[in-house]
Amino acid sequence: MPSYIMGLVEVAERPGMISFATGLPDNSFFDTEGLRGSVDRVLSGDGACPALQYGATAGFRPLREKIAERCRSELGFEASADDVFMTNGSQECFDQLGRMFLNRGDTMAVENPGYLGALQSFSSYGPIFRAVEMTDDGPDGEMLSDSVESGAKMFYSIPNFQNPSGRSYSRSARLSVSKIIEGSGCLLVEDDAYGELGYNGRPGSTIKSMAPEDTVLLGSFSKTISPGMRVGWMVVPDWMKEVANRSIEAASLQSGSFSQRVIDDFLSNNDYEEYLSSLRRGYKHKKRIFLDAMEDRLPEAMRWNDPAGGMFIWLRSPDGTDAMKLFELALDKGLVTMPGRPFHIKGGENTVRLNFATPSAGEIEDGMKILGGVCRDLYCL
């Protein structure tokens, strides 16, 4: 698969470019001072040497305890520190799961559209992807059942504020997925990268809480604290612990002791609930600005959604049109968007993923002018 995501990160970094393309958090939301305080405490206390030294493969135990506690209090399922394995960002989880469970030619069910970065990672292991169509409500139950019955080893899903579409599973879709998965032999990979960014709370219970033995839940501090720290994790069922430990050790020994201790200190010494509330308010506000600009600038022929969390809006050009043209024309004019086609196993030609989290208010205004002009040129003449 071509390397879309990071390629666009690099294009977006060129001077003068406006980017609605990537999944980067807003730089101005980083709590740089808070993290500086944490680093200072970590490097001046008893934890300085262990923070710089090798540590346990599964990760720093106090941080794993905090994550387990949050699973119990916020995500609705029983977990202990022993169930939590820290990784080099949650991207590494995809790779670990592929390594543990996929053999070349195995079938794997994926959301259509689904998160491209995960598809790229799983594709290293040579699975055959089976597309499960996504509706506004969640995955098509019949297609998921068919895949599971035909022996799919895994189903990769983002029930909350999906990347790329910003959509969430309804409560009934969650229940229905849990029933299809439970005891089926198909592992549910529930990626909760955006779950903490629900502007009005979580859109529903985790499926992990409904089918705990059949689900691995993935989490990350990349969208909340810092992606550059590379601190992600997976919460695994009992039966997976030993193989997970061995797999992480083989791939990288461990993820960074230093970053984990810094984040653990940050959680200990800040009011994380208040921090998250402020982050959610910030992104909700940016989404409002972004949607207002869309309404002002985009022609009637375009359609889009209003997600209740996360970082993405899903834009559709008229049926039968090819949004890749929109992407190319916008790029010529200095705006980077993310075509929706690569997120699809099939279809999606008329879709675009827009990120409202990264650009500033001024960039949103300027970028939307470009996008509106391009849309009018393409679809309204």
Add this chain to the structure above:
Amino acid sequence: MPSYIMGLVEVAERPGMISFATGLPDNSFFDTEGLRGSVDRVLSGDGACPALQYGATAGFRPLREKIAERCRSELGFEASADDVFMTNGSQECFDQLGRMFLNRGDTMAVENPGYLGALQSFSSYGPIFRAVEMTDDGPDGEMLSDSVESGAKMFYSIPNFQNPSGRSYSRSARLSVSKIIEGSGCLLVEDDAYGELGYNGRPGSTIKSMAPEDTVLLGSFSKTISPGMRVGWMVVPDWMKEVANRSIEAASLQSGSFSQRVIDDFLSNNDYEEYLSSLRRGYKHKKRIFLDAMEDRLPEAMRWNDPAGGMFIWLRSPDGTDAMKLFELALDKGLVTMPGRPFHIKGGENTVRLNFATPSAGEIEDGMKILGGVCRDLYCL
């Protein structure tokens, strides 16, 4: 393969245990204050947001430039920042190379003994290992030639202060390996994890300098600055760049922006040569204490070497004896050693790897008393 290394890390962390087992740097050699200064500069300057944000898959360019510069000045080969790919410790390089080049059933040549952590990582990809016997001079040329001729995809080697044996390739062995490898279709993986820790300089030129197109050179700051930062790299030939970039992106998007910027700042704002000299003096001194204690405490029947760098001494019990017993008895008495057998594809029953870098002078003294007692019990009655 059982998970020896990290298992022993955990055992060694139990209160009261003395460890000669693991490959941990000496905690007291970390430049905690220097790193604190670097973190402070990184988080207070223009680089704060980029350090916390996603970055390029290949890594932070100024750091890659410094590594390339060191390749030119110290390692004797041409390299530019474009050739350098940052990874989550050099352990990730093994996994990346396995992913890129090994298919189940492929043959791969490995040093016998060789570094267990690498063998574990490569074994995820299902290769058939072909043992190349190691002498005090380097790998057996005929066995390496045979492996290469029979189609080995890679040869994994540590020419400088090898883990586990502390031995280095002679100059003629390096030349001979380069001649066998060059143009053969077999990729040389030259792991230079310990190259900077030569107490009297490097034991010889890099093989990468002799066969640049056929060699990937692996490096790491884990033995010099901090393993907990997880900053390793590989310097790849031109033809490998694109696939390396894609492979790293799939596995983890990138390694940590934050750690990379901290280390880059550390290199910019400290006299790295002086820092390394002091580190080398420190480890040389510890090796001396360790060897003195061995001479004082171990019976004549035991043999060992005097490595000119790195962190390890290679201990042999009498021919025909099983050093696993030594390991077990010592463990009972509170000393963790690392049996040599798991580092071998075949043989090695009477070998033990001892790390003189981790224990303090007092622990060396106490640990060697235990080891001496155990050796006498086992081999001298």
